[in-house]
Amino acid sequence: xxxxxxxxxxxxxLIQLLSRLPGLGPRSARRAAxxxxxxPERRLVPLAxxxxxxxxxxxxxxVCGTLDVTNPCMICSDPDRDHSVICVVEHVSDLWAxxxxxxxxxxxxxxxxxxxxxxxxxxxxxxxxxxxxxxxxDGVSEVILALGATVDGAATSHWxxxxxxxxxxxxxxxxxxxxxxxxxxxxxxGTLVAALMARRPVARDDG
Amino acid sequence: xxxxxxxxxxxxxLIQLLSRLPGLGPRSARRAAxxxxxxPERRLVPLAxxxxxxxxxxxxxxVCGTLDVTNPCMICSDPDRDHSVICVVEHVSDLWAxxxxxxxxxxxxxxxxxxxxxxxxxxxxxxxxxxxxxxxxDGVSEVILALGATVDGAATSHWxxxxxxxxxxxxxxxxxxxxxxxxxxxxxxGTLVAALMARRPVARDDG
Numbered sequence: 001x002x003x004x005x006x007x008x009x010x011x012x013x014l015i016q017l018l019s020r021l022p023g024l025g026p027r028s029a030r031r032a033a034x035x036x037x038x039x040p041e042r043r044l045v046p047l048a049x050x051x052x053x054x055x056x057x058x059x060x061x062x063v064c065g066t067l068d069v070t071n072p073c074m075i076c077s078d079p080d081r082d083h084s085v086i087c088v089v090e091h092v093s094d095l096w097a098x099x100x101x102x103x104x105x106x107x108x109x110x111x112x113x114x115x116x117x118x119x120x121x122x123x124x125x126x127x128x129x130x131x132x133x134x135x136x137x138d139g140v141s142e143v144i145l146a147l148g149a150t151v152d153g154a155a156t157s158h159w160x161x162x163x164x165x166x167x168x169x170x171x172x173x174x175x176x177x178x179x180x181x182x183x184x185x186x187x188x189x190g191t192l193v194a195a196l197m198a199r200r201p202v203a204r205d206d207g
Numbered sequence: 208x209x210x211x212x213x214x215x216x217x218x219x220x221l222i223q224l225l226s227r228l229p230g231l232g233p234r235s236a237r238r239a240a241x242x243x244x245x246x247p248e249r250r251l252v253p254l255a256x257x258x259x260x261x262x263x264x265x266x267x268x269x270v271c272g273t274l275d276v277t278n279p280c281m282i283c284s285d286p287d288r289d290h291s292v293i294c295v296v297e298h299v300s301d302l303w304a305x306x307x308x309x310x311x312x313x314x315x316x317x318x319x320x321x322x323x324x325x326x327x328x329x330x331x332x333x334x335x336x337x338x339x340x341x342x343x344x345d346g347v348s349e350v351i352l353a354l355g356a357t358v359d360g361a362a363t364s365h366w367x368x369x370x371x372x373x374x375x376x377x378x379x380x381x382x383x384x385x386x387x388x389x390x391x392x393x394x395x396x397g398t399l400v401a402a403l404m405a406r407r408p409v410a411r412d413d414g
Contacts, residue, residue: 051255
């Protein structure tokens with residue numbers, strides 16, 4: 001027999017959806033729901049509205065894949081950025097980390113993840129089509145691969161180097177500074193600066 | 208200069224509101240927002256709707272103070288419960304914990320917190336008016352004080368015992384089983400059963 005919880009199916013559902021957020025489990029989702037319901041007008045309704053607005057207005061940039069309220073995003077449509085240098089990252093949060101460190105004045109490409117043998121994620125699931133389109137057009141001189149120093153990140157970097165070798169573009173990789181097993185989002189700004197500064201050209205076999 | 212984050216004020220606000228949830232900080236709020244925005248139709252919109260519905264439909268029971276979609280709540284309007292025994296708890300989550308353990312067949316009173324010298328919370332901020340009204344009317348034979356074994360919980364129990372002494376009702380306190388410093392919500396069912404079973408009458412000075 002299921003135990004009884006007051007609040008009905010509405011509360012059940014709210015707690016269930018909250019518990020799927022990264023960082024929240026069933027117990028903390030209960031606490032979160034109760035704290036929101038303690039002040040519904042001041043806390044629950046504003047959060048619901050912020051979510052509705054975010055869902056309605058935020059979209060993926062058709063050029064680089066980051067999330068923004070404009071399309072193309074603020075970075076892609078900024079004439080003061082250097083559009084000849086594309087920095088490839090895994091996630092939007094990695095782009096934010098680099099922007100926070102104010103270390104890259106070019107533009108970005110957000111893959112949305114990495115290749116992963118374990119998760120069965122192949123190239124078609126990464127946001128690479130617009131990358132190859134951009135690199136294939138005039139004006140792009142350098143692609144910086146700024147993926148995490150994980151097994152999957154390294155495999156994805158290698159695959160991208162391979163695919164980018166057919167274009168007339170310099171491919172570099174952030175190197176020193178990214179600790180083994182780490183993701184870009186978790187780094188301090190100094191380490192991010194070091195990693196960007198220490199980027200090196202990828203050795204390419206001219207075959 | 209503030210660092211730039213794509214997503215505009217909408218995303219900024221969503222992250223800010225999420226970071227106020229208990230259990231989430233600024234970093235996990237960013238992760239939560241991004242994970243919701245990764246699948247807006249499947250995850251963000253349903254959560255926003257669940258919140259809107261909860262805000263519109265869930266209210267405090269005018270009798271006991273718990274949260275429910277009906278008013279009076281399911282428990283207060285259940286003729287199969289023993290309405291002569293009122294179990295007083297601090298929070299809705301404590302009521303849920305006792306219901307989960309299926310250890311109390313009576314009804315409840317949810318105070319919404321405890322007295323607190325530190326937080327300057329006095330009796331007028333607790334949901335006690337309906338408790339005294341219920342105890343003052345016919346048919347209530349026992350009030351079980353099931354507050355946490357904290358300094359504030361003990362002070363609140365003591366204050367309630369004092370106030371309830373003027374009514375013709377047996378006042379008991381859950382005793383053995385609640386570990387010092389613990390709150391009811393954090394206990395296993397067995398300990399909750401032990402605490403309820405070991406309740407004892409409060410010594411009252413007949414003066």
